[in-house]
Amino acid sequence: MKNLSILLVVCFFCAISPAGWTDDDSAFGEIKPAPWSGDWWSRKKGFMVKGWPGHFPSAFQRYDAFVQARTGKNPGVWAWENDVRNTHYNPKAEDWEGHCNGWSAAAILEPEPRETKIRNGIAFETSDQKSILSELYMNTYYNFYGHRNWEKPGDDPDDIYPDEFHRLLLEYLGNKKSAMVCDTSYDRQVWNFPIYKFKSSWYTSWSDDKKLKVRTTVYYSDDGVRPYFIGTKRFSTTYRYNLFLDEHGNITSGEWTGSSKTNHPDFVWVPTADAPNPNGTVQENPRLDPKFVHEITNGAASLDFRGGDTPPAPDSVVVEAGLNPSDLF
């Protein structure tokens, strides 16, 4: 009879709370607008230099034509990208090799191209603009969290630890600071996707009041789309982990649990700004000039662009951030 009562109580809790989960509290964060979806620009297919059926000339041929019209000189972006020695277009590349990191950073730092731009009479469709931006952001300055797992001796497969991951979700998405890019594969492979939203809930462990059992669903922008796709296609993943508290309620560590032990992010990076190529590397097409890229992507639909940009005065950036220099200094 006693066993039956316990069973009934357990059944009651299961009925009101799916999977037996009764939350103590929850957290939520979202960046709006979400980073846009875009093609990941396979190196094998070479859409950036070859175009694709129904789309010619390619984005980089259009770029070269525009810069030539502006300056009188062909910058050679297409030629550089088309040279297989630079590995950006390579018919022998692995199927998964592409520009996902460039797309991820561009989708976070640049507004989505949503209309065709005519520059000096040359049409740049949204797919052309996304292609050029994805190349531009192949190198970025960024803040990096965790350690990349190369599957070498000493690499820690549990890193990035969930307490750090939880803190980053709260800091960047909860505080509406920025979306962040996550390598979703905890092993050697790298799959970069921007995270723009999370929902997290937790309860205190029945057996240990210094342990929070957490379930967090993370929403990613997807790059499995056609080049001309507009908007955000998303997918989500739910991670489970425990957070451990000290006697003051401070979170001191964490552990991945359940299937998240082998399905959790490897590292997180938050792009801050475009960066030039490091010396001696071919990570990014060096012929691409950010100034001309932004002449294409920014501004009215149709322009005959002239003039350049000048670095902003320090205090004008402070004002742009919504702060008042006379209050601060």
Place this chain on the structure above:
Amino acid sequence: MHSHGLKLLGMTFLLCLSLGANAWGQAGPNQVGAESGFVPRWSVGDSWVLEAAYRDLRSPGDVWLPPIRWLFKVRAIKFLQRQNCYVIQISPKNRSLKVQAVLYLSTLDLRPLRVIDIFPTSQGVKSQEREIDPFHPQTLSAESSLIPYDLPMFPLIRKPAQRADGFDAYRPPEPRMVDKITTVGGFRFRKSVKQAEKKPDQQHADVFQAYRAQGETFQVELSDEKTGDSMVQIWQESAPWALSSDSRARKVRLISRTAKTPLPVGKTKGN
């Protein structure tokens, strides 16, 4: 007996109050520390430039992104949290980046009292202010910013004067353990940071020899007990900021000095 107990309690309370006031007053431990250790001193208008190179940690091999030069400028001294603060604006010098920071650092021991990060987003430039506990002295970490404004806890401990018998060789001070509390989204995250000071070693000799002017040189290592990540900074008394700052992700060098030579610390007594 009861009355005696109350008196004792009252005296204890007053004693605690007095100690507490002393701890946050101008003649508190910061001042004492300033006498026995090194705290950089600046004036309004001082400026200096750091050059920071960033390692591409996503890529295989030892790849470093081109460096950015950051201009640090002391814009004002303001009164905040019942103490004077240097207000420092940090902006990029050689690149058109919309990344900046504004730091309010106590003039007593450079503890951060207000930190504002400014950064670009797809929707324009934003700013965010960190939650800082002014009553909990801690190191300042730039882990969420591109700008290398990391600071150890000051004062840095001076080497003891050598005794006449010559036996008092340099012995590094005991490492300081700092519980770094980050408050975000209602959670408090604790990270244990060890601050160890020692005599600059040979591998950093090139850095401090290039800047050697006057005063003592300090090597400070800040390490995260859990991850093992660490940062080594070299400070020198005549320089406005760390001469160098090295971690797995960044290499930072002080490249110019326009700030006035800091006042000898002993002369600040009685401020």
